[in-house]
Amino acid sequence: MGAFLLVIFVCMLGLFGAGALAAADSGPRKHAEGQYDASTNTYTVNAGDDLIEIAERFGTTVEELEKTLNKQRGDKILAGQTLVVAERAAAADQADPLPSWNDGPAKQAIVDFVKETTTQGSPKFVPVAERIATFDQDGTLWVEHPLYSFVVYALERVPDLVKAKPELAKVAPFSTVLEFLKGDHAALAKLTLPDLEKILAATYTGRSVDAFTAQATQWITQAKDPRWKRLYTELVYQPMQEVLKYLRANGYQTHIATGGGQDFVRVYSSRVYGIPPEQVVGTAGVLKYEYDKDGKPFLFKEPKLLLNDNDAGKAKGIHLMIGRRPYAAFGNSTGDRQMLEYTKAGDGARLSMILLHDDAKREYAYGPARGLPDTKVGTFTQALYDEAQKQGWIIISMKDDWNRIFAFEQ
Amino acid sequence: MGAFLLVIFVCMLGLFGAGALAAADSGPRKHAEGQYDASTNTYTVNAGDDLIEIAERFGTTVEELEKTLNKQRGDKILAGQTLVVAERAAAADQADPLPSWNDGPAKQAIVDFVKETTTQGSPKFVPVAERIATFDQDGTLWVEHPLYSFVVYALERVPDLVKAKPELAKVAPFSTVLEFLKGDHAALAKLTLPDLEKILAATYTGRSVDAFTAQATQWITQAKDPRWKRLYTELVYQPMQEVLKYLRANGYQTHIATGGGQDFVRVYSSRVYGIPPEQVVGTAGVLKYEYDKDGKPFLFKEPKLLLNDNDAGKAKGIHLMIGRRPYAAFGNSTGDRQMLEYTKAGDGARLSMILLHDDAKREYAYGPARGLPDTKVGTFTQALYDEAQKQGWIIISMKDDWNRIFAFEQ
Numbered sequence: 001m002g003a004f005l006l007v008i009f010v011c012m013l014g015l016f017g018a019g020a021l022a023a024a025d026s027g028p029r030k031h032a033e034g035q036y037d038a039s040t041n042t043y044t045v046n047a048g049d050d051l052i053e054i055a056e057r058f059g060t061t062v063e064e065l066e067k068t069l070n071k072q073r074g075d076k077i078l079a080g081q082t083l084v085v086a087e088r089a090a091a092a093d094q095a096d097p098l099p100s101w102n103d104g105p106a107k108q109a110i111v112d113f114v115k116e117t118t119t120q121g122s123p124k125f126v127p128v129a130e131r132i133a134t135f136d137q138d139g140t141l142w143v144e145h146p147l148y149s150f151v152v153y154a155l156e157r158v159p160d161l162v163k164a165k166p167e168l169a170k171v172a173p174f175s176t177v178l179e180f181l182k183g184d185h186a187a188l189a190k191l192t193l194p195d196l197e198k199i200l201a202a203t204y205t206g207r208s209v210d211a212f213t214a215q216a217t218q219w220i221t222q223a224k225d226p227r228w229k230r231l232y233t234e235l236v237y238q239p240m241q242e243v244l245k246y247l248r249a250n251g252y253q254t255h256i257a258t259g260g261g262q263d264f265v266r267v268y269s270s271r272v273y274g275i276p277p278e279q280v281v282g283t284a285g286v287l288k289y290e291y292d293k294d295g296k297p298f299l300f301k302e303p304k305l306l307l308n309d310n311d312a313g314k315a316k317g318i319h320l321m322i323g324r325r326p327y328a329a330f331g332n333s334t335g336d337r338q339m340l341e342y343t344k345a346g347d348g349a350r351l352s353m354i355l356l357h358d359d360a361k362r363e364y365a366y367g368p369a370r371g372l373p374d375t376k377v378g379t380f381t382q383a384l385y386d387e388a389q390k391q392g393w394i395i396i397s398m399k400d401d402w403n404r405i406f407a408f409e410q
Numbered sequence: 411m412g413a414f415l416l417v418i419f420v421c422m423l424g425l426f427g428a429g430a431l432a433a434a435d436s437g438p439r440k441h442a443e444g445q446y447d448a449s450t451n452t453y454t455v456n457a458g459d460d461l462i463e464i465a466e467r468f469g470t471t472v473e474e475l476e477k478t479l480n481k482q483r484g485d486k487i488l489a490g491q492t493l494v495v496a497e498r499a500a501a502a503d504q505a506d507p508l509p510s511w512n513d514g515p516a517k518q519a520i521v522d523f524v525k526e527t528t529t530q531g532s533p534k535f536v537p538v539a540e541r542i543a544t545f546d547q548d549g550t551l552w553v554e555h556p557l558y559s560f561v562v563y564a565l566e567r568v569p570d571l572v573k574a575k576p577e578l579a580k581v582a583p584f585s586t587v588l589e590f591l592k593g594d595h596a597a598l599a600k601l602t603l604p605d606l607e608k609i610l611a612a613t614y615t616g617r618s619v620d621a622f623t624a625q626a627t628q629w630i631t632q633a634k635d636p637r638w639k640r641l642y643t644e645l646v647y648q649p650m651q652e653v654l655k656y657l658r659a660n661g662y663q664t665h666i667a668t669g670g671g672q673d674f675v676r677v678y679s680s681r682v683y684g685i686p687p688e689q690v691v692g693t694a695g696v697l698k699y700e701y702d703k704d705g706k707p708f709l710f711k712e713p714k715l716l717l718n719d720n721d722a723g724k725a726k727g728i729h730l731m732i733g734r735r736p737y738a739a740f741g742n743s744t745g746d747r748q749m750l751e752y753t754k755a756g757d758g759a760r761l762s763m764i765l766l767h768d769d770a771k772r773e774y775a776y777g778p779a780r781g782l783p784d785t786k787v788g789t790f791t792q793a794l795y796d797e798a799q800k801q802g803w804i805i806i807s808m809k810d811d812w813n814r815i816f817a818f819e820q
Contacts, residue, residue: 129686209729253688266733276539277733278663278688284730289722289748296755297748299729306716306730312699319619319709320694320716321731323676323687338699338707345706 097246100239100404106353107401109394110243113351117327118250124349126327128251133328134281134318134339135240137258137265139378140332140355141273143225143235145364147377150260151196152232153219155181157203160215173198204261205285205303212301216267230408233272238407240330244273247328255326257318258282259310259335263301281317283309314339327351333378340393352393356380359399507656510649510814516763517811519804520653523761527737528660534759536737538661543738544691544728544749545650547668547675549788550742550765551683553635553645555774557787560670561606562642563629565591567613570625583608614671615695615713622711626677640818643682648817650740654683657738665689665736667728669720669745673711691727693719724749737761743788750803762803766790769809 101107117126138144158177161168168174173195179187191199204212225235244254256275258265262282269275286304291297309317315338318326328351329336329343340352357366357378368374369385388395398405511517527536548554568587571578578584583605589597601609614622635645654664666685668675672692679685696714701707719727725748728736738761739746739753750762767776767788778784779795798805808815 129680132688262730262733270539278542278731280733287726287729289725289752297725297752298755299725315699315707315709316697319697320672321688323672323690342699342707345708 097249098239098242100242100402102401102403104401106394106396109351109353110246113328113349114246114250117349126348130324130327131247131250131252132255132322132324132326133247133252134255134257134314134322134326134330134343135244136314136331136333136336136339137256138260139357140330140336141236141240141256142232143363144332144378145357145366145375148260149223149225149232150264151200152223153216153264154200154203156219156223157215158199161202174202201303204264205301207301208290209263209287209299209301212263213267216264220268228406233268234408235406236272237402238404238409239402241273241407243330244275248274252328253279255279255281255318255322257309257314257329257339259308259314262309281309281314281321283307283313310335312338315342318342329353330355332357333380334384337384337387340388341391344391344393352388352391353396354380354384354388354393355396355398356385358397359402359405362405363398507659508649508652510652510812512811512813514811516804516806519761519763520656523738523759524656524660527759536758540734540737541657541660541662542665542732542734542736543657543662544665544667544724544732544736544740544753545654546724546741546743546746546749547666548670549767550740550746551646551650551666552642553773554742554788555767555776555785558670559633559635559642560674561610562633563626563674564610564613566629566633567625568609571612584612611713614674615711617711618700619673619697619709619711622673623677626674630678638816643678644818645816646682647812648814648819649812651683651817653740654685658684662738663689665691665728665732667719667724667739667749668692669718669724672719691719691724691731693717693723720745722748725752728752739763740765742767743790744794747794747797750798751801754801754803762798762801763806764790764794764798764803765806765808766795768807769812769815772815773808 098107098110101110116122116124117131119125135141138148138150142149155177158174159181162174162178169178173191176187176190176195177199207215220233221231223232224230225232228235247254254273254275256265256269256273256279258280260282262280262284265282266277266280269277269280283305284307286302286306288300288302289297290300307313307317307320311334314336318339325346326339326343327346327349329339330353331337331340332355336354340354344350344352356369356372357364357380358370358372359365365372366375366378367380367382367385369380369382372380385395387393396402508517508520511520526532526534527541529535545551548558548560552559565587568584569591572584572588579588583601586597586600586605587609617625630643631641633642634640635642638645657664664683664685666675666679666683666689668690670692672690672694675692676687676690679687679690693715694717696712696716698710698712699707700710717723717727717730721744724746728749735756736749736753737756737759739749740763741747741750742765746764750764754760754762766779766782767774767790768780768782769775775782776785776788777790777792777795779790779792782790795805797803806812
């Protein structure tokens, strides 16, 4: 994730329409309440369950569950039906655990790393307890162009802010965002960096953790990307999902280390990636412990930064919340530099990988490394590219290394 | 953990001798490098392994491993021998998973809580992914009197500081601590709170994370408590170890939420409690990302507080590092109040328990709740006791509820 948020808005003019709000199927989820049998890792479906609820309950993904259904794919799940809910170690035995990856140095590096760190007797064997892998989110696990979805969220929350406080409709920068959302793309160019900070603060803080979570949950289950007309949570890179599962099947913990808001990513990380809230490191604000009118305590999000989980902040956040140096790290931009460097500097086998968006046709192409178009959203500079080569980080070419980008593609 | 550190020193005079330093067997650990078979959860012992290394590798405890050895208990482990290393869900089926607890309301509350949150069809059933339990450490999981071991560590590090910088020997407060360590108990009374902060900063910060970890590891594997003449890591409450295992066997994650230094507790939490570094929430300082002379990055501990994990800080730290409200929380003093309150305020079945040290004979007796002697180390006020009763927190009486305190007792 890049740092120069102001310039984002210039870049996104013309790329990003204002009609991104789209109604979808659901609000906050209830729990899957069927029976789980720990001895066989099977779950018996309850009437009214859906796969998303079941996936959330067991910390797996809908896609993983669909695999276990095999012949029933496409069918509705039925009450009384039995699902295998544990992520199957069998994935490690698959002929090819990374089918969306083309053969090449990137795929080979992942397979070699897993082999040498998990094979008994290997000089680079890593004990299970130390198998930590960290993943940047925006631009590494899912699409970040034309604009980080966490910023889209902030902009699209403005109408609700105005509904609650109508006087804001005439006050900049909220009035400017309203003009933009009504279709005046040029309005966005008026926003300054302090304006954007004001909007982020107004939408991410100044409320309880629970209220924020409810609002973000409602948005993320409805909001769609304007290019693919799909939920943001569908714009996840299938090859990276395979890496997450392959690593977990080999005893690795997979953590997110995101420059986005920690509480925002936690809203969907279980369901989308199989990564539970306690494995999400992210940008976090100061909290205040307060009481409601009934004397019940709650946590209030103060408009003050505690951890900026970008750049060196990623290494610091990883130490604070995980306490171990990762053996593998995946990123895509200058904001991931220190995480990749810190990971690679450890003893033994360490894998640092960096994704280059060089596929204008299937996704986006941006750098400015390798002469690709410059951008302030997920900047990958030539200096970073040179450093990757010097330090032995593996560069992933989206165009050459991935034969499939999204799960919804056939 | 209490807040008034200055007064600690007055309290500890006469209770705590200066001869607490004692050489033990070992320095930092190497890894257990034998073969692990994931399909059977068995580990084949390598020549040179010891149980501590094996326990660390698999995130379990030495005691748990000893149980799996049964008839070989007391014997040396042999190369080629096979151990079952996964914590056995079978523990849940034991006739009595809490043998060190006397029958009574405290034990019953734990058993009832586990039953109602893990039994299918129970209206208070909790999905596996949400089963979080948090434990204060000092005074809840192990002995905190006459002085928190993390403060003892700071005092006993002073001679090393002086060795590195001889001029400190004549500078207060370091000179004062040296006098105390030489046997002049009255010297400690001269220390002010800023003095103590200076000593804590000088021993916990101003060095790399790796250097701190190496120093703390060396100390904790050697330093002994003056009353029992045992390593501090042996002064763990056996009834709480049983609760940790009982909860884990029932799908709960067990996290520490300590007022002590997060990096300090992480040094031994895996080995002692089966709790890995990523499940230790604790008081944490600001980090700086730096490079050594070879250009390798490292994290430097700055003398500046990021999170004071006491009082409301415990609820905040739990949200920051876990991201879910616990279903169960265990504490023993005013510093745990908000964690217990926050836990209990959640929906459904929530268990908040608080340990009263009322056993002067087998351990210590302090309050001042219930007329017990007052203390500034792990203060349990009458107001806290009254609140516990009002809020439905369960009070554990060490004297009445525990039939055994330590694992080394027969």
